[in-house]
Amino acid sequence: MNEYVITAENLTKSFGDFTAVDRISFEVRRGEIFGFLGANGAGKTTAMRMFCGLILPSSGKASIGGFDVYRETEAIKRNIGYMSQRFSLYDDLTVQENINFYAGIYGMSRKAIREKSAPLLKQLGLEAERNALVGSLPLGWKQKLSFSVAIFHEPKIVFLDEPTGGVDPITRREFWQMIYEASDRDITVFVTTHYMDEAEYCHRVSVMVDGRIEALDTPGGLKKSHGAASMNEVFLQLARKAKRKGD
């Protein structure tokens, strides 16, 4: 099955005479876990913001879940989920209030929210914490809840921006288990990370250097073509080519 949910063709974003994203082209399949790597300043965040319908490209084409990144940004926003380590849940709302809030924003009915909340809380082992403030939860639980909330409305695609930063190694792995389960349900996962072992967990990985996609393949394919033993080595080889010291 080769149904593409993300396509980009020569997608470019310039700020003045600075080209942050420089003619990137690729496709992501439905249900794929796609790792979007690059050094700080390589253009990942700018590219992500275009895919999420937050900024308009300067030129090129892209469609997200079948919606155009120029004309249908509102439809894009309704059909994706988003989570980052920095922006996730509201600490001073309870677990249930956070779920209600996000699901409400995505237009889910109260009935649907009610029906889906109970199994979710059960699955996360958070039934007893339903009315606890999110701020009082351990970070690992928060991150898992945050991801569940991001896909609560069953988006076609979920964008994860460094979702596991600072999390302990066991929770980090439990988090990836959840990513696999989402992918099994045909949710496409588009993820950035600085943990190179996590790059190995992705179906395919792209590496951005100076605004361009310098390499794109399966982790195994990238290691082979770069004569490297690990994704860390692949990354270091590619990132060293960078001319722009954007970071």
Add this chain to the structure above:
Amino acid sequence: MQAIRIIDIEKSYPLKKGKTEALKGLRFDVEEGELFGLIGPDGAGKSTLFRILTTLILADKGEASVNGLDVVKDFMKIRRQVGYMPGKFSLYTDLTVEENLNFFATIFNTTVKENYHLIRNIYEQIEPFKHFRAGKLSGGMKQKLALSCALIHRPKTLFLDEPTTGVDALSRKEFWELLRSLRAEGITIMVSTPYMDEASLCDRVALIQSGKVMQIDTPEGLRNTYGKRLFAVKGPDMLHTLQRFRKMPAVEQAYPFGEVLHVVLRKDAPPFRMPEDVEASEIAPDIEDCFISLMHEHE
């Protein structure tokens, strides 16, 4: 001499209901000239310990000293002798790069020129932007400026709270090379990180979780005291292979590790035969394996 002594330090923060115990009795020393790592996830208590040692907050219980000075009685002296880079960017965003550096040199009664050799390698990378306001810099450049400011008075002891969080793998590597060169200058460095792979670059590390030290040792020592058999396993379908190993009675833990699974056998495991349809080899543990094993034992 010990550059840092920590004796039964406890600290909790009040909550609306009850309190949260950030540090539950820490005790260890850091030797002069050591590059010492505090390795643990967010919420482990790393930043709280830094704030106590840099005399910004008081412990509830216990004692601590830095360069032989007590963190309560001699706090003014300590502040003159240490450099501190907090996890959150804390320079003046409305001053330029150059103004920030001059400011920190001046309040420590020195000049940028006097200790320029210490920061040259880092500062040269941000010098082209010296007339930019600090608030306009990107993350990586802010980090380099903050380190320059923390070093400009040539501190005896340097405290770096998660300097590499959110930083890409190449910049992290460069940053650690820099720390090694500062260590060669005789500066004692205490650095915290959530990236387990950085532990192997320290002289000694403390693995910290939930306000407690799980183990302190050299990276080599940590690996040597692991004490369990560990295998790297590759199966046709990773998720399925993982589930299969988790069900085996001899297996204590199985978890993904990059492109392979790591399978840990119980200490008292019955005789174990590796299934023939997987690729497996017995391996030495990584620091992350040690951390996972300790977390498991402490639960």
